[in-house]
Amino acid sequence: MNDNLSKELDRITDLGKGRCDEYTEKLLAFVQDMEASSPEPFIPLLADIALVRTLIVHLVIRYGPERGLVEARDAFNTTFDQMKPILENMENLKGHPPQ
Numbered sequence: 001m002n003d004n005l006s007k008e009l010d011r012i013t014d015l016g017k018g019r020c021d022e023y024t025e026k027l028l029a030f031v032q033d034m035e036a037s038s039p040e041p042f043i044p045l046l047a048d049i050a051l052v053r054t055l056i057v058h059l060v061i062r063y064g065p066e067r068g069l070v071e072a073r074d075a076f077n078t079t080f081d082q083m084k085p086i087l088e089n090m091e092n093l094k095g096h097p098p099q
């Protein structure tokens with residue numbers, strides 16, 4: 001039975017990895033649409049903060065206050081670690097912001 005559970009978790013993880021880019025693209029398009037349709041001045045950081053807060057609330061509702069916050073931190077750290085090389089490459093292509 002434990003082997004079956006492990007296989008199911010692996011299947012779900014693989015499914016998530018396969019859909020992650022698709023979901024990221026959809027959420028990014030949503031945020032960019034909000035940004036484009038908002039009255040000036042729009043603070044893009046507000047949309048970013050709203051997405052992060054949504055994730056935290058979602059995980060707390062799903063897992064409870066203690067585990068939900070741990071899951072949110074893990075989700076952030078894992079995602080950041082996975083994306084760090086991509087983001088560094090984007091920074092190198094774009095250059096450093098003006099000071």
